[in-house]
Amino acid sequence: MNHNVRIGVVGCGNVAMGSYLPSVRQLQAQGMRVQITAACDVDESRRDAVRQRFGIETFSTRYEDIIQSPEVDVVLVLTSMPQHGTITHAALEAGKHVMVEKPMAMTLEEAAQIVELARHSPGYLLCAPHVVLSETYQAMWRRVHNGEIGKVLSARGLYGWSGPNWGAWYYQPGGGSLFDLGVYNITTLTGLLGPVQRVMAMSGIAIPERVVNGERVPVRTDDNFQLLLDFGESVFAVVSTGFTMQRYRCAGIELYGSEGTIQLIGEDWDPKGYELWRNDAGCWQVYESAGRWRWTDGLRHLIECVQTDTPPIITPEHAYHVLEIMLKSLESGQDGMAKPIESSFVSPTFGERTQTEAAHLIHDPGRT
Numbered sequence: 001m002n003h004n005v006r007i008g009v010v011g012c013g014n015v016a017m018g019s020y021l022p023s024v025r026q027l028q029a030q031g032m033r034v035q036i037t038a039a040c041d042v043d044e045s046r047r048d049a050v051r052q053r054f055g056i057e058t059f060s061t062r063y064e065d066i067i068q069s070p071e072v073d074v075v076l077v078l079t080s081m082p083q084h085g086t087i088t089h090a091a092l093e094a095g096k097h098v099m100v101e102k103p104m105a106m107t108l109e110e111a112a113q114i115v116e117l118a119r120h121s122p123g124y125l126l127c128a129p130h131v132v133l134s135e136t137y138q139a140m141w142r143r144v145h146n147g148e149i150g151k152v153l154s155a156r157g158l159y160g161w162s163g164p165n166w167g168a169w170y171y172q173p174g175g176g177s178l179f180d181l182g183v184y185n186i187t188t189l190t191g192l193l194g195p196v197q198r199v200m201a202m203s204g205i206a207i208p209e210r211v212v213n214g215e216r217v218p219v220r221t222d223d224n225f226q227l228l229l230d231f232g233e234s235v236f237a238v239v240s241t242g243f244t245m246q247r248y249r250c251a252g253i254e255l256y257g258s259e260g261t262i263q264l265i266g267e268d269w270d271p272k273g274y275e276l277w278r279n280d281a282g283c284w285q286v287y288e289s290a291g292r293w294r295w296t297d298g299l300r301h302l303i304e305c306v307q308t309d310t311p312p313i314i315t316p317e318h319a320y321h322v323l324e325i326m327l328k329s330l331e332s333g334q335d336g337m338a339k340p341i342e343s344s345f346v347s348p349t350f351g352e353r354t355q356t357e358a359a360h361l362i363h364d365p366g367r368t
């Protein structure tokens, strides 16, 4: 491509205005050849904000105008979740590259069509979350796959907060904490451990009413989840997620192996590094991340893929597998039954790291 990669944004709400549009400015400041050429929101009042804050002159209330525009190479889908599938499908059909926030769609039928379309369409499809792109994730992946903690036997993921006070859709069917938050842990755990074979969940509405944009809103979809994931060969993981947690201070991801333990420091969408225990070392080794990676960096990755004509590391098949786990978890939360997972995917692999990691050693006080 011998011109700037041109982005059309669909959905100019919280995450667009607060994160992705500022991140494009940062990419430009770092010398990337990228620009936003058009924006769209069904809410006409966003027009002035995107022009004044980001200098985007072309605005429409119809997403069709964005996906049909010859001035757009990449469609960035940042609407509320129920619209993701339709817009992503249409943009791929129009031959565009697409980055869609999670989840790619809200039904397996819709997601399967999108995965199939992406196999044959000229445009790349990148589905959030982008956790497998972080340097911390990839360092952990190498440790695990080099056998440094032995065979992984069990794992745990945690991500929650008190919940959004904007976007009433977060509390309606087609929203909910599992699709907004649990999706990160499930993507990380399946990336590290491979496909899930079976899922079981307890879920419910723990807080039946919320205040959104100053108004009381009844909650109509589950906001509180405990998931059990079965990876086969008696390897299990637990994921705790909900709009039900005020604060916590513990690892977002923990893997327990036959020879050691690895724990992420911070959250998988905002990793600060990891801690490694190996029985043969007899101490905790702490690896801090350089902190360069941002959760919006999937967009940088897609732009690089477009510029170099290289398929993205994150595959639509992985996002589909994660969606199936989430939808079957919802069903399991309703009827209390374990659900088999039918889909599979191949986890991305990573070669030897190019930079040496600096470690702090913490000696185990129980050993001399």
Ligand SMILES: NC(=O)c1ccc[n+]([C@@H]2O[C@H](COP(=O)([O-])OP(=O)(O)OC[C@H]3O[C@@H](n4cnc5c(N)ncnc54)[C@H](O)[C@@H]3O)[C@@H](O)[C@H]2O)c1
Pocket: 010, 011, 012, 013, 014, 015, 016, 040, 041, 042, 043, 061, 062, 063, 078, 079, 080, 081, 083, 101, 102, 103, 166, 167, 179, 180
């Ligand atoms: N807010 C966050 O911190 C955060 C972080 C990571 C990912 N996400 C994801 O980003 C997406 C957006 O979240 P948000 O918090 O910005 O939501 P939001 O409600 O603030 O914004 C969504 C916007 O999409 C617009 N919209 C809805 N349907 C549309 C359509 N058919 N065409 C064009 N515009 C349409 C709405 O008018 C609204 O302005 C969600 O998928 C969410 O899960 C959010």
